[in-house]
Amino acid sequence: MAIDRLNELDDFTVEVPSWAYGNAGTRFKVFRTEGVPRDPWEKIADAAQVNALTGAAPRVSLHIPWDRVDDFAGLAEYAAGLGVSIGGINSNLFQEDDYKLGSLTHVDTGIRARAIDHHLECIEIMRQTGSKDLKIWLPDGTNYAGQDSLARRQDRLADSLEQIYSALDPDHRLLLEYKFFEPYFYSMDVPDWGTSLLHCLALGRQAKVVLDTGHHAPGTNIEFIVVQLLRQGRLGAFDFNSRYYADDDLIVGSADPFQLFRILNEIVEAGAHRPESGVNFMLDQCHNIEEKIPGQIRSVLNVQQATAKALLVDRTALTEAQDCGDVLGAHQVLMDAFETDVREILSDRREQAGLPRDPVAEFAQSGYAERVAKERADGAQAGWGA
Ligand code: PSV
Ligand code: MN
Numbered sequence: 001m002a003i004d005r006l007n008e009l010d011d012f013t014v015e016v017p018s019w020a021y022g023n024a025g026t027r028f029k030v031f032r033t034e035g036v037p038r039d040p041w042e043k044i045a046d047a048a049q050v051n052a053l054t055g056a057a058p059r060v061s062l063h064i065p066w067d068r069v070d071d072f073a074g075l076a077e078y079a080a081g082l083g084v085s086i087g088g089i090n091s092n093l094f095q096e097d098d099y100k101l102g103s104l105t106h107v108d109t110g111i112r113a114r115a116i117d118h119h120l121e122c123i124e125i126m127r128q129t130g131s132k133d134l135k136i137w138l139p140d141g142t143n144y145a146g147q148d149s150l151a152r153r154q155d156r157l158a159d160s161l162e163q164i165y166s167a168l169d170p171d172h173r174l175l176l177e178y179k180f181f182e183p184y185f186y187s188m189d190v191p192d193w194g195t196s197l198l199h200c201l202a203l204g205r206q207a208k209v210v211l212d213t214g215h216h217a218p219g220t221n222i223e224f225i226v227v228q229l230l231r232q233g234r235l236g237a238f239d240f241n242s243r244y245y246a247d248d249d250l251i252v253g254s255a256d257p258f259q260l261f262r263i264l265n266e267i268v269e270a271g272a273h274r275p276e277s278g279v280n281f282m283l284d285q286c287h288n289i290e291e292k293i294p295g296q297i298r299s300v301l302n303v304q305q306a307t308a309k310a311l312l313v314d315r316t317a318l319t320e321a322q323d324c325g326d327v328l329g330a331h332q333v334l335m336d337a338f339e340t341d342v343r344e345i346l347s348d349r350r351e352q353a354g355l356p357r358d359p360v361a362e363f364a365q366s367g368y369a370e371r372v373a374k375e376r377a378d379g380a381q382a383g384w385g386a
Contacts, residue, residue, distance in 0.1 A: 001337065005311040006345065012273050012307055014300045015059040015087040015282040018067050021046040021293070022382035024286030031288060035373035036381040040067040041078060042372075043382060048082035049368055050296045053359035055350065057300050059087030061135070061282055064122050066092065066382070072128035088133035088175065088237065088282065089122045093140070094183060104160035105140045105153040105189050112160055119164040126172060133237065133280060134168065135210060137177040141184025153189050158202060165203045175236040176200055177210035180217055182247060193225050200234055208236025212284055213263070214247040223262045230270045239284030240303060249286045251295055253302030260306040261338050268310040293369065297359045305342055313337040
């Protein structure tokens with residue numbers, strides 16, 4: 001077992017989403033939780049707790065307009081003071097009446113221009129916050145066959161993306177996320193990794209694909225998609241979460257830890273866990289019924305554990321077994337790593353780094369949750385759409 005490779009975890013980090021700290025729910029009910037942040041500043045303060053306790057979550061993604069503030073440079077400075085930086089800037093094209101029939105794909109040039117302008121605003125926010133990633137999830141699609149021309153929608157999308165891409169700075173990236181259904185159910189305009197990749201290839205080197213683990217049909221072999229995107233140098237980022245049914249947005253590694261391991265095994269095999277690879281390991285989750293900060297800590301630890309197991313895989317033995325057709329032998333090498341309990345080793349490593357052995361327990365004892373519940377008793381809590 002490749003124990004010494006665990007040092008490669010030293011600079012393996014996970015980006016957390018600002019929206020994970022606000023209230024969330026389903027279309028049936030959004031539950032309120034005491035102490036939930038009321039604004040982006042408080043969301044960042046909560047995210048900084050996750051980093052302080054895990055040492056592995058130094059960036060926070062923002063969602064615009066939810067996280068719009070008057071002073072973005074000030075927000076980035078505030079974040080830096082708490083030991084974190086601003087990560088990806090997520091645009092939002094899913095909450096405007098104008099976008100009912102499409103945003104970047106809309107037939108009306110005025111509405112398309114509005115959607116493009118929103119991205120120009122996001123790019124300006126990137127300049128002010130030092131963020132390098134513009135993340136676009138396109139919620140456009142149709143509900144009925146024949147409702148619109150699938151081909152012309154692609155043409156309009158390509159043109160809109162080109163206008164956004166040309167506004168990027170040379171060190172910016174455009175990250176295009178795909179999703180096979182929802183909010184539309186007959187067709188989505190970026191339903192799969194192939195469509196996202198084709199648009200990225202047409203745009204240029206600064207365009208990469210985002211793989212959200214909840215955005216595939218059941219049974220999809222996600223690690224295969226990871227391999228293909230890495231082979232093309234076009235895997236820009238993950239939105240990690242877990243699903244049982246659809247886009248459940250549950251804690252990463254909770255529903256299917258083996259799938260998470262298989263994904264990270266391909267990542268490690270390709271060396272893409274290293275920061276130089278440019279793959280941004282982000283979370284995209286909602287904590288509807290569980291406490292949010294502990295939920296985020298658990299998520300970071302789950303990704304770290306799966307990565308540790310992937311690093312433990314005896315790659316020499318694996319290749320040997322694979323090359324001589326030893327089917328069960330090769331499978332066993334992988335399972336040996338997956339079945340290794342790495343929790344104590346990771347606690348030891350945290351302790352050596354001056355971090356708590358058990359970040360979840362440490363948070364519970366810290367009194368932070370009780371303190372913010374009092375401080376934030378008044379005012380409107382942040383949540384879906386705010
Ligand atoms: C869409 O389901 C999505 O995965 C996109 O990344 C959005 O920005 C995000 O969820 C909002 O949680
Ligand atoms: Mn996502």
